[in-house]
Amino acid sequence: MIVVTGATGNVGRELVRRLIEAGESVTAVARHVTAVPDGVRALAADLTDPDSLRPALDGADALFLMLPGDVLGARDGVSKVVDLARLSGVRRVVLLTSQSAASRPESAGHGQRVLEFEEDVRRSGMEWTIVRPGGIASNAFAWAESIRTGRTMAAPFAEVGLPLVDPDDIAAVAAAVLREPAAHQGRIYELTGPELVNPRQIAAAIGAALGEPVEFVEQTREQARAQMLTFMPEPVVDGTLAILGEPNERELRISPDVEDVLGRRPNPFSAWAERNVVAFR
Secondary structure: OEEEEOOOOOOHHHHHHHHHHOOOOEEEEEOOOOOOOOOOEEEEOOOOOHHHHHHHHOOOOEEEEEOOHHHHOOHHHHHHHHHHHHHOOOOEEEEEOOOHHHHOOOOOOOHHHHHHHHHHHHOOOOEEEEEEEOOEHHHHHHHHHHHHHHOEEEEOOOOOOEOOEOHHHHHHHHHHHHHOHHHHOOOEEEEOOOOOEOHHHHHHHHHHHHOOOOEEEEOOHHHHHHHHOOOOOHHHHHHHHHHHHOOOHHHHOOOOHHHHHHOOOOOOHHHHHHHOHHHHO
């Protein structure tokens, strides 16, 4: 039995689908579990209350662990989830974290915390694999409302590109790792897309998928910071703006790991936009 946390999210939903189509037994876990494929056991649990996860872990062999932000904000929250998994008999865990563990290990709002969480898993005694995506294509959903209502997209750093990874590629890598553990045990994979994509190009790709132009409006750093502070803690905002505006060599690197695991090139951002165009109509 494979337990998938975050099972209703952009990665988890696709991972559940891939696993069940491959014939695996799957338990889908989220705070609010909605529709799941036939044959999937669905259980509601809140990882800020690790004990609520106990029924899902009963009889489980493997765990895909994707932690929500409020769990990551509590240092012992991750430790409790990992300890519970081990004591429940889970033998292997695939942990989804962030490229910032490698690219910004000194950042209190990003890599420093992530490294602590990864260390909890590495010390757990379970077999482990860590998956570190960089920027994720589905972050573009943040502009869905402004594109739907006004065909505009506002963002800072118009010409600064990052190799955005398709969440379906993250799910495909996670599925391969979960189904072939011997080949991936003790590995850390950094996942990116195949090319650098800047905000102006994001707007153009979504416009192409829609069949009509999306106007791009460049924000100042200060405008973007004020907007982000309405829903993110200050250290996370400042760390995020540093990545978006002054990415370092690691963050600009196009990783071979998606292709190495899947045997194909990662999806470009344009493919993600075409597949998700309904969100922007």
